[in-house]
Amino acid sequence: MFGSKKKADRRMAVSQFLGAVPHQNTAMTTETTPGGAIVSVPVRRPGWLIPPISWLLRWSRYRKVELDRAGTETLDLVDGRRTVEEIVETFGRNHKLSFRESQVAVTQFLRQLVQRGIIVVVGMSDPGP
Amino acid sequence: MDSARNHILPSGFVQTCWRGIRVVLPADWEPARLCGPKDPTECTFVDRRFQRLRVHWQKVPRKPDLAEMYRRKAAGDGEGPRPTALKGVAGWRGLVYREGTGYVVHAGTFLPANHCLVQVVLTWPGRRDPRLEREVLTGIDAQPTEGGALWSALGLSARVAPEMEMVRGSSKVGRVRWDFRRAGRRSEGLILERLAMPNEFLTKPMGQWLGQEIPAGFATLSERAVDCGAAGGCERTSRGGSPFQRALRRGTRRLDRAWLCRAEERIYRLSYWRPATGPIDWPECLEVGCCGGVKPARGHGRPPGEAGG
Numbered sequence: 356m357f358g359s360k361k362k363a364d365r366r367m368a369v370s371q372f373l374g375a376v377p378h379q380n381t382a383m384t385t386e387t388t389p390g391g392a393i394v395s396v397p398v399r400r401p402g403w404l405i406p407p408i409s410w411l412l413r414w415s416r417y418r419k420v421e422l423d424r425a426g427t428e429t430l431d432l433v434d435g436r437r438t439v440e441e442i443v444e445t446f447g448r449n450h451k452l453s454f455r456e457s458q459v460a461v462t463q464f465l466r467q468l469v470q471r472g473i474i475v476v477v478g479m480s481d482p483g484p
Numbered sequence: 485m486d487s488a489r490n491h492i493l494p495s496g497f498v499q500t501c502w503r504g505i506r507v508v509l510p511a512d513w514e515p516a517r518l519c520g521p522k523d524p525t526e527c528t529f530v531d532r533r534f535q536r537l538r539v540h541w542q543k544v545p546r547k548p549d550l551a552e553m554y555r556r557k558a559a560g561d562g563e564g565p566r567p568t569a570l571k572g573v574a575g576w577r578g579l580v581y582r583e584g585t586g587y588v589v590h591a592g593t594f595l596p597a598n599h600c601l602v603q604v605v606l607t608w609p610g611r612r613d614p615r616l617e618r619e620v621l622t623g624i625d626a627q628p629t630e631g632g633a634l635w636s637a638l639g640l641s642a643r644v645a646p647e648m649e650m651v652r653g654s655s656k657v658g659r660v661r662w663d664f665r666r667a668g669r670r671s672e673g674l675i676l677e678r679l680a681m682p683n684e685f686l687t688k689p690m691g692q693w694l695g696q697e698i699p700a701g702f703a704t705l706s707e708r709a710v711d712c713g714a715a716g717g718c719e720r721t722s723r724g725g726s727p728f729q730r731a732l733r734r735g736t737r738r739l740d741r742a743w744l745c746r747a748e749e750r751i752y753r754l755s756y757w758r759p760a761t762g763p764i765d766w767p768e769c770l771e772v773g774c775c776g777g778v779k780p781a782r783g784h785g786r787p788p789g790e791a792g793g
Contacts, residue, residue: 370533425684440532450681451749452658453639454532455514460657 373440377433377465377474391427394420396472420471425450429464433474439465494619501627501636502527503650504598505541508623510616513537515637521651534609539624541602547594548601550577554592572614573621578604580612587612597626632769635662639750640678641773648674648767658684671736672758676772679751682744686751691718694742697753698722702738710741712752712778717743719780721764724757737764745774754780 386393395417404414422430428449432442439462447457468474493499499508502518503525513536517528529537554577558567570578570591578591589606602624606617628634632643635650638660648664655661658680666672679685686693691707698704702722710719718741725735738757745752752774756766766780 373532423684425681450658452680453514454512455516455530456638456658456680458532463657 372462372476373443374438374478375476376435376438376478377442377468377476378435379430379433379474380472383473385430387427388421391421391423392430394422394430394473396420398472418471420473425460426464429461430468430473433465433468439476497619497623499623499636500527500529501634501641504600504627505539505595505602506623506625506627506634506636507537507539509537509620518637518653518655520653521649534607536607537620538605539602540604541595541600543599544594544601545599547596548592550592550594553577554579554590557590573618576621586610589617591621593621593624595626600626632771636773638678639748640676642676643769643771644674644676645767645769666758673756674767674770675753675755677751677753679753680749682749682751686744690742690744691720694718694720694740694753697742697755698738698740699724701725702736710743710780712741712743712745712774717741717752734759736760737762739764739766739780741780743774743778747775750774752778 380396383394383396386395396419397416398418400414400416404412429442429446432445437445442465443454443458443461446452446461447454450457452460465474465476469476493508496511497508498511499506500515500518501507505525505527507527507529509529510531512531513529514531515527516530516535517526519526524540525542526538526540528535529539554569558579561567565582567579567581567590570576570580570589573591576591576593578589581588581590587608589608589612590603591606592601592603594601604621604624606620608617629646633646633648635642635644638655640660640662642662644664645666647667649667650662651665652663653661659677660679661675661677664674664676688696695704698720702724705721705723707718707720710717720740722738722740723735724738729735736757737760738755740753740755742751742753744750752772754766754770754772756764756770758764771779
């Protein structure tokens with residue numbers, strides 16, 4: 356269990372992710388709504404979107420993502436200084452969640468934000484055991 | 485029930501009672517996997533970065549020779565660093581392996597109370613802590629069954645009649661739910677649920693929220709406010725089944741109760757149903773671990789105007 360290469364890699368990935376620092380996309384804009392926020396991220400125009408295709412297909416320069424209150428709170432915690440571990444701890448403390456409950460929720464959400472270009476995760480320092 | 489649950493636990497430790505076994509671990513070693521009804525009986529616990537404990541247990545016809553078992557395991561390991569024998573934990577036999585900068589302990593014991601052979605893999609990423617290791621190993625025991633089987637994991641704790649089998653357990657973010665069915669009588673069931681983040685889940689008054697959790701086809705017979713320890717809650721009695729089924733006395737009665745525990749900031753929901761055309765009551769030994777233990781009062785499940793029974 357402890358010595359297998361596959362497990363060792365996974366262990367490092369967890370440590371690295373918890374020690375990494377997420378940063379918000381500086382080009383993003385946030386609009387507060389009663390239920391949370393709408394985040395707009397500029398997207399690059401695809402190279403194939405030229406006339407006459409562009410006359411037929413609607414294309415927005417912004418990708419809009421609607422966040423609920425918990426999502427907005429998590430995004431607010433992404434300030435470029437806190438590590439993922441600190442965000443997990445803070446979110447868990449605010450909602451009286453255990454570390455693991457909070458970790459599952461926050462890391463899934465951060466991964467979605469990365470996929471949508473809202474944040475980037477920088478630095479993979481391994482704090483070790 | 486909370487006092488009964490915690491008075492024997494060392495400070496900073498929590499217990500997990502699951503499918504016949506009780507494990508007492510530091511609070512930051514949280515369950516990562518709890519076995520389902522058809523899985524091998526096994527649980528895994530992790531801290532923030534590492535898997536710390538894997539517990540596997542199975543019923544055996546007689547007490548195994550643990551010393552011989554681990555002697556064979558050590559002999560069969562072949563080349564590589566030789567393990568040392570685990571010492572100083574009464575009733576336990578095992579081997580300690582040096583792995584990288586840490587240690588891995590393979591150990592086993594026999595629980596005569598439920599005829600279980602328990603085997604664990606305990607991981608020490610850095611230095612080994614013999615005192616904690618002893619506390620973890622001696623904290624593994626048979627699941628308590630006095631006054632009903634005790635189930636406890638992920639913050640939810642309940643005493644349930646031993647005849648009720650857990651058929652499904654789920655743990656989504658902030659939402660732990662266990663489904664039980666009576667052995668040999670699947671039409672009788674019980675659901676226990678504990679939800680975190682009440683501000684997110686409870687967007688309506690409690691009565692309305694409880695109503696939306698009840699499956700379609702159940703008609704409400706009565707709804708009332710109930711006292712659930714320190715927290716007020718509401719209870720709803722409902723009836724299911726078509727008029728034809730009810731005429732054949734095959735209808736289903738259902739009780740649902742929910743309350744918000746302000747101390748824990750958790751919503752609790754209990755549901756119980758069984759085939760009945762008359763009154764329905766909560767199972768006798770049902771008790772949920774919230775604010776000193778909530779035992780749904782019996783004798784309140786009948787709608788107004790119906791005779792007791």
